[in-house]
Amino acid sequence: MGETQAGKGSLPYDHPQSMGAVGATGTLAGNRLARDADLVIGAGTRYSDFTTASMTAFQNPGVRFVNINTAEFDAFKVSAIPVVADARVALERLTAALAGYRVADRYAAVMRSLKEEWEAEVDRLFHLGLEPRPAQSEVIGAMWEASGPRDILLSAAGSHPGDLHKLWRTRTPNGYHMEYGYSCMGYEIPGALGAKLADPTREVYVFLGDGTYLMMPGEIVTSIQEGVKIIIVLVDNHGFASIGGLSQSLGQQGFGTAYRTRVAESGQLEGNFLPVDYEANARSLGAHAIRANGLVEFKLALEKAKSLDRTTVIVIETEREVRVPGYESWWDVAVAEVSEMESVREARARYVEARRKQRHHI
Known part of the structure; x- marks a missing residue:
């Protein structure tokens, strides 16, 4: 099971089937399982930009979706089989209908390995x-x-x-x-x-x-x-570490995102904090x-x-530049097509390449 921000805590973190976050802010375990999944059951999710890593999260060519949602608009997204229903009631009935089903042992082993690898990464970052x-x-x-x-x-x-x-x-x-x-x-x-x-x-x-x-x-x-x-x-x-990091990823070097004094000689915000x-x-x-x-x-x-x-x-x-990395994920934030800055041109090339992985499941 993968979690959106709204669904986090649906299972305790140490549950063997809890793979943690999915999408642009996802875990290694969650994103790898999402990448290869052949069936995705979405319970209450709207398949937002972050949840789907800007529609790059689900890469299996044959992936199908079953969406449980009280809102028809969301239930029909990504060409899903729609289940317009309360999430709890629908999951209870699906559980009863699937009594006795279990995934293959090989898949369960992959899941356990990914979870162990991720928990070790969290311990390292802590x-x-x-x-x-x-x-x-x-x-x-x-x-x-x-x-x-x-x-x-x-x-x-x-x-x-x-x-x-x-x-x-x-x-x-x-x-x-x-x-x-x-x-x-x-x-x-x-x-x-x-x-x-x-x-x-x-x-x-x-x-x-x-x-x-x-x-x-x-x-x-x-x-x-x-x-x-x-x-x-x-x-x-x-300052603003989040938008500063995003600015750097777009090649724009974090302009104006740190609380620094303006230096009279240069006119730039490059003085002391x-x-x-x-x-x-x-x-x-x-x-x-x-x-x-x-x-x-x-x-x-x-x-x-x-x-x-x-x-x-x-x-x-805290150390401003020591960040938690992304884990095989992406977020579609457009980069300037024309710039005199080499860092922006390099970021644009990466952006164009990353967009090739987008799938809209239509």
Whole structure:
């Protein structure tokens, strides 16, 4: 089983049939099984750009689709056999109809091998050993190790949805809350208030970057006012790391995506990083605030936050250029056809080649 952002947590991560994320932000296991699948059963999915890796995910020439959806528009996508029905009811009936069916032993062995390989990759990314600034994947790993099985991880925008879709190991239903319909920057803190109000017995972790935080930190005040405790992990990578990485992949070198001062002589944003004190800002809004220098301090800060009864903001600086890679996936973001920059021309050539794999299943 592969997961979209909306479906993540449908199975616990350690279930033998859970292959994790599929698509542009997919795992190695999920994407390889999707690539070779001869039958895809889509439960509630809309086959969005990310889910299908811009229609490159399913490469088997004979692949067929069965779509279970309450919306006819989505049920008929990719020339599927449509099942216009509630997903739970339809799956229960299909399970009964397929009683006794099992895949071939060879396929099951491939599935087990891919899952083992992927879990080893997650462990590697959780423990890269970078000092003094950890990678974002290491921060995610430390959060997961500190969290309990019923705790909730909530995020929305930047590089976090892609990394969390791959790496976060969901253990119970409703433990992963990702606003990825619009990936709306600023949703995270008010969204976490809602999650905590819905179930006050569960710890709620907010994962956001400095770019998102600066857009909408004001609901920290509301959390203090209402006595609704959340734990906010603020990753300081000095700007917009996600769009910066995308810009670099298009050959445009990340222009304007780092929080740097403008240099008078060159007129460019290539000076020092802006001296924004996020810890002081969060404290001024009423939160308990901690700046963690490195993973050791970060882990201690997480334990401290769990022991407190009010909203806590933990700020940790990360290595901006150490990213979680893609795993045999692609996203269709067009590259300029004409440019004086050699890096853009090279990116355009890669883009044209990648589009050859697109299939619209019509």
